[in-house]
Amino acid sequence: MAMQARLAGKRALITGGGAGLGAQMARRFHEEGAEVLVNDLHLETAEAVAKEVGGSALAADVSDSGAVGAMFERIGSEFGRLDVLVNNAGIGVEGNPELTKNFNQRLARQAEEAMSGGPIETHLDFTVELSDEDWLRMLAVHLNGTFFCSREALKLMNPQNSGCIINLGSIMGTAGGAGLAHYCAAKGGILAFTRSLAREVVSRGIRVNALAPGFIETAMTSSLVEARPLIEGATPMGRLGEPDDIAWAAVYLASDEAKFVTGQTLSPNGGYHMSQ
Ligand SMILES: NC(=O)c1ccc[n+]([C@@H]2O[C@H](COP(=O)([O-])OP(=O)(O)OC[C@H]3O[C@@H](n4cnc5c(N)ncnc54)[C@H](O)[C@@H]3O)[C@@H](O)[C@H]2O)c1
Structure with a gap:
């Protein structure tokens, strides 16, 4: 018997x-029968993927409340209902080359010192150097955007009394990561926001x-050059994951197969961080 597409009839904004x-x-949502609305900062970026999946492109900076309001007004008037929202937009430190270089070099040097029996003379000293601008932008994109x-x-x-929201946290939101306090704080906030909202809207079937x-x-982790072997070493599977490892988890959470699942954090991570 042919398998039913798992997201047939659903409209999703990513x-x-x-x-x-x-x-x-x-791509996976489209294959599973969803109609996909692709948001990104710039229209051309969103359009390329929207074209691939036969969906629609919507440009907006998720950290800009006005731009987000306008995007959703358009979704309401042009499309009507929305079944799935994936709050995925995010940034790492890759947009700040100086910070990225220091991050890689200091982490690698400190690990070498630790492996050769110390003493540890290289200190990370990232938070003490973090600018207001970098801190606020990180929270704005991830936490405000979500x-x-x-x-x-x-x-x-709410008026539909149905829907599904999937927020992108990170293992960094629970495990923490040296030199990434702003990113980890944003991701930890997203995990707490997820649980609170899940309780609030459960009565509406959302x-x-x-x-x-x-x-x-992805592009976000391509800047981890010297730090990469440290990450692979700390991952029981010994490697980084593929985008599909996350895409399939999102398909599951968005599907009716996950109808009893709310307020949860699903963490495909190669064993880096184990829980429950
Ligand atoms: N790659 C990883 O290892 C990893 C691990 C844990 C969590 N995450 C999270 O997954 C999400 C996606 O990460 P990715 O690795 O695909 O990153 P990526 O850099 O490959 O893609 C991120 C996309 O978000 C868009 N974007 C950035 N800021 C935006 C904004 N203000 N408004 C709208 N769009 C914006 C970018 O233009 C880009 O297309 C992020 O939230 C990230 O924090 C990634």
């Missing part, structure tokens, strides 16, 4: 869907869950 994990989710998009999506989902990926091969 933020930051123009690259990396979001783009792969868009809130702004969820709030606007609920304006469509499910809210998080994905907490381990290290996955």
Whole structure:
């Protein structure tokens, strides 16, 4: 018997869907029968993936409340209902070359000192050097963006009394990561936001869950050069994951197969961080 497409009849918005994990989710969602709306910062980036999956492109900076409001107004008027929101848009430290270089070099040097029996003379000293601008931008994209998009999506989902929100956390949100305090704080906040919202909207038949990926091969992790062997060494599977490892988890959470799943964090991570 032919298998039913798992997302047939569902319309999904994926933020930051123009690259990396979001783009792969868009492909798998499309294969599973969903109509996909692809958001990204720039229209051309979103359009390339939207074209691939026969969906629609929507440009908006998720950290901009006004731009998010306008995007959802368009979704409401042009498309009507929304079944799935994936809050995936995000940034790492790759946009800051100086910080990235220091991050790699200091981590690698400190690990060498530790492996050769010490003493540890290289200190990471990232938080003490972190600018207001870098801190605020990180929280704005991840945490504000997740809130702004969820709030606007609920304006469509509440009257439907159905829907599903998937937020991108990270293992960094629970395990922590030296030199990434701003990223980890944002991701930890997203995990707490997920649980709170899940309790709040359960009576409306809306499910809210998080994905907490381990290290996955995308543009975001391509800047981890000297730090890469350390990450592989700390991962029981000995390697980084593939975007599909996250895309399939998103398909599951978005599907009716996950109808009893809410407030959860699903973490494909190669064993880097084990829980429950
Ligand atoms: N790659 C990993 O190892 C990893 C691990 C854990 C969590 N994550 C999370 O997964 C999500 C996707 O990461 P990725 O690795 O695919 O990154 P990526 O850099 O490959 O893609 C991110 C996409 O988000 C878009 N984007 C960035 N800021 C935006 C904004 N303000 N508004 C709209 N779009 C914006 C970018 O243009 C890009 O297309 C992020 O939230 C990231 O923190 C990634």
